[in-house]
Amino acid sequence: MVVPARAVPEPADSLKADSVEIIIAPPTSPVVSDFKYDDGNSLILTWVPSIDDLPVGGKVLSYHIFRSDNGGEAKKIAELIPGANYYKDEDLYSDTNYAYHVVALSSNSRAASFQTASIRPQREWVNLNLKYLFFIALIIAASVIYFIETAKRGKKLFVRKIAGLEAVDEAIGRATEMGRTILFIPGIHDMDDVQTLAAITILGRVSRVVADYDTKIRMPVARSLVMTAARETIKASYMSAGRPDAYNDDMVNYVTDEQFGYVAAVDGIMVREKPATIFLLGAFFAESLILAETGNSVGAIQIAGTARPAQLPFFIAACDFTLIGEELFAASAYLSGEPKQLGSLKGQDVGKGIAMLAILLGVLLSTIAAVGDTETITDILNFITRVFTVTN
Amino acid sequence: MEHFALWLAAFLTLGIISFLYKDNAWYKLTEAIFVGLSAGYWFVTLFWDNFYGKFWIGKGEHAYLYVGAFLGLLMLLRLIPKIGWISRWPLSFIVGATSGLWLINYFSSNIMKQVQATIFPLFSSQYGAGFDAGAATVIGNLVIFLGTFTGLVYFFFSKEHKGAFGYTAKVGIWVIMITFGASFGYTVMSRMSLFIGRIDFLLSDWLGMIL
Structure with a gap:
């Protein structure tokens, strides 16, 4: 469910006013989105840092993240260093609406962004990050079944x-x-x-x-x-x-x-x-x-x-x-x-064969790509690396 | 009371160490005390942590805990010989669930991540940089690549270790043995520190010889 964005009043804070106020621009474009392929308990908040947040001579000292649960009062949930432009909020509930805004702080002033739309974390049933792992597991499982059946037919x-x-x-x-x-x-x-x-x-x-x-x-x-x-x-x-x-x-x-x-x-x-x-x-x-x-x-x-x-x-x-x-x-x-156990063992060897082949091919292509950097080799290499990269 | 506890700890420590000489009545006594106390301690700990702490407290909030409790109850049916066979069900559940869970974990960490971490240019610091890596980096890269590859060859069971395949497997087992040698030395040193800890207890806490 998405609730329209609205402006928020700045929450009270304990900043003391100095004689000369250092005015800073607020962070802009805060966007909250669901963190993909989780158990429905995380959201990702991104924003564009304040234009006064510079690596050298910047006026922004920190960012404070505020969260409102089900339209309630916004509470500070995190403090981040200058330069930050995203925050992953974890341990949330999939039946609660969350909205965020980001406040940039200078030594004696603050500037708040608009509040994001309000969304709920979504639970995904299938983790597509693990699709290659699934396919390789499927190949090994199929090999195990094939070898079990082969052994059952009496082949040594x-x-x-x-x-x-x-x-x-x-x-x-x-x-x-x-x-x-x-x-x-x-x-x-x-x-x-x-x-x-x-x-x-x-x-x-x-x-x-x-x-x-x-x-x-x-x-x-x-x-x-x-x-x-x-x-x-x-x-x-x-x-x-x-x-x-x-x-x-x-x-x-x-x-x-x-x-x-x-x-x-x-x-x-x-x-x-x-x-x-x-x-x-x-x-x-x-x-x-x-x-x-x-x-x-x-x-x-x-x-x-x-x-x-x-x-x-x-x-x-x-x-x-x-x-x-x-x-x-x-x-x-x-x-x-026993056929079942022997089949499993042979199936595992298929997995090891895939791993050996991938390592051999990957190292060979990496070594060539480091010198020549040809597009085709790099594409194949990227594909192999992507296949064996597991992100949860 | 504190002195009594100190003397008792020293008595039991020396009783266990006396096993280094040979099996004796002192060791048997300390062994029985150790085993009996620890078995009782674990019974109480598991009862309060698992049965009370997890099931009894959490059963209202998490209904699935009843499934675990029910399986636990089935395990106790072993005590009734006529229907003792039912206790195989929870065992089957544990064995099956464990195999399924570990399959993915092992597959992810022992195959996918291992392969991904082993793919790198052997003679370069980065892509497009040419053969610019220093000798130490190249040697390190070769050890990782050849060690992983030959180790895999050693654990390949579908082919006899003969000819070139056999030589590769031999390199693999050498790499494994060298790794074990380094690990042996490292662990022996950590065991020495445990032994020194007990000697320190005897000489300083008990006898007061080291201040």
Whole structure:
């Protein structure tokens, strides 16, 4: 809804009058418009600065922004420096009408602009700034579906060897031969972390082998939801192995949400039970080295994996095998060989292929454009840059 | 009372540190106290922050909070074995919603923004300026470009690491390992400062040896 613009009286302020008043021209053409592609809570106010607002010798010292809500009294909401010509007003309500005016201030006088039309922030259902992201996601999604269907038809999809995962069966076999426990640590984050999801997916495969070999598995967790998900996963594995009676809930137990309390307990379990194999997969923080070092000291074979770059060096230093970042997410597909997971992995590779191609082409064209600056090359370059620029 | 708290803190600190020698009764005691206290603390915190602070206070204003409360209630059905299977529904919701939300976040930050930030002229300070960049800038540009590209090649799973592709992937893993080495050193230093903090507590606050 738009209400016609009207002139506003200058609100009272605390400026003191000097003996010689420094007269300044008001800012002009204030226009308020909706901020595009938001949740209906922002407006953009623009204006032409006062002609007395000059970089050198200017008389304007600041601009004050005044806002009137639903035709009420205008209140000051912001102070801006000289030279400013726009203001983004946030945290607004989509059911309220807002009108603005701008006041320029000199050392002892003020000049107000006209008041803008009154408008409401609009909520957009589709964020067109993300259209390229959508299209690329669509290509990857289509690739995932294509590869899943291809795998379902029985065609073998190639996935290169991942060293850490080749060792999973061997590590479980070692624990079986030694008659010792397998310790599975899924990190300290909850189920809303994709690394925990990856860890739980790998747990499905590990627990299936554990059920087949009749090995013991122990899984202390730091989050109650992870405990529930892990129990469900292990239970399903034991059922699919045809040994539901061998499963019990005590395989997974909650310790505490407190980071170092959890670490103290897991360290205690490691030195007392001396597990033959330890999996450290998921989201880890400062506890990564403490856990990996303790596991190393008890002679366990350790397979670790996380997507947190700051913790990976510790796992690489103290563990036998480490899944680096993306390898953690690829692990479940690699281990299971299921069409759905393999298709997802291959689809993600299509995404990486697009990224590699864009980087290669972008850098090449940028380097040429920096010397020649030909129009065609610049146009292609601008297009590539625009495609990969994400603005919310 | 203050002295008692100080001595207790020192006793517990030394109990945890005693693990460096070997597992012992002192460590077991401090571990049990730490785990028990923290589990209780988190229960109370989560109850007041989430159940009371978010749901109970906000339920009048935000009706959607009832959806969360209902899903939470379904989780508790695990306690009734006959209908315990219903607790899989909220779990499925969490896993599905998490995957969907992170898909866009990861896609935006790990692919789109990364690619956009890696597109620049290798030997120039700006477009149309010719090959005017200094040696340090050129080296920096090459490291960013080759590091990102070869790193991507390493994480490409659909092709065997053989031949030229294999060599490129090898460069990628070297770049990654060098990065990890630098990160290792940086983090070890920050851990040292934590250790120094505890030693400082023992020597100054507890024993008064450092004033």
